[in-house]
Amino acid sequence: MTTHDAQPTLRPARPGDAAEVARLWQSAWRDAHLGHVSDELVAMRTPESFAARAAARVPDTAVAEAGGGIAGFVTVVGDEVEQLFVAAEHRGTGVAALLLAEGERRVAARGYRRVWLAVVTGNARARRFYARQGWADEGPVDYRAEGPDGPVSVPCHRYAKPVTGGGAPG
Numbered sequence: 001m002t003t004h005d006a007q008p009t010l011r012p013a014r015p016g017d018a019a020e021v022a023r024l025w026q027s028a029w030r031d032a033h034l035g036h037v038s039d040e041l042v043a044m045r046t047p048e049s050f051a052a053r054a055a056a057r058v059p060d061t062a063v064a065e066a067g068g069g070i071a072g073f074v075t076v077v078g079d080e081v082e083q084l085f086v087a088a089e090h091r092g093t094g095v096a097a098l099l100l101a102e103g104e105r106r107v108a109a110r111g112y113r114r115v116w117l118a119v120v121t122g123n124a125r126a127r128r129f130y131a132r133q134g135w136a137d138e139g140p141v142d143y144r145a146e147g148p149d150g151p152v153s154v155p156c157h158r159y160a161k162p163v164t165g166g167g168a169p170g
Helices: 015-033 039-044 047-056 095-109 124-132
Strands: 009-012 061-066 069-077 080-086 114-120 136-145 152-162
Touching: 009 095, 015 047, 015 061, 015 069, 015 080, 039 152, 061 095, 069 095, 080 095, 095 114, 114 124, 114 136, 124 136, 124 152
Parallel strands: 080 114
Antiparallel strands: 009 061, 061 069, 069 080, 114 152, 136 152
16 A cells, blocks of 8 residues: 555644654645745744644644654644644645644634634645635735744735634634
8 A cells, every 4th residue: 555545544643743743844844935935934943943843732733644654734723723734745635635624623613713824925835725625815914933032924825714613702
């Protein structure tokens, strides 16, 4: 069976996943962001920064397993799908859609009626993906990415979508 033949399964992230998630995150982040974000942000996104952030976000993260490893992950903070990344070999296999649906489900379960995320303006592949998944481009936003010396401005587009099952917040 090849990597693409394995049906992905979702589960909550565990502390032991942090190193693998960090490696996947760094690689996929570079694919999506290099050439579209400031040199300042690229310099801050070291292997150590991904490791620390992956470990800190375990409680907010779900992973998709396929082919014996982690194929991708989604991290939800409040009503935001904060991170969604898929390993290169799993792109185009449905893993991203599965993870995005899990992010939407998690936001709805927290009582929100709408979910949002920020996409780097130059990441055309991701922007097309979110549009195909029914997300609306609400226009440009100055996203404040966390950094060791405070937030860094990143030109993005805000995408949003109503979710079912939400309550009062949002």
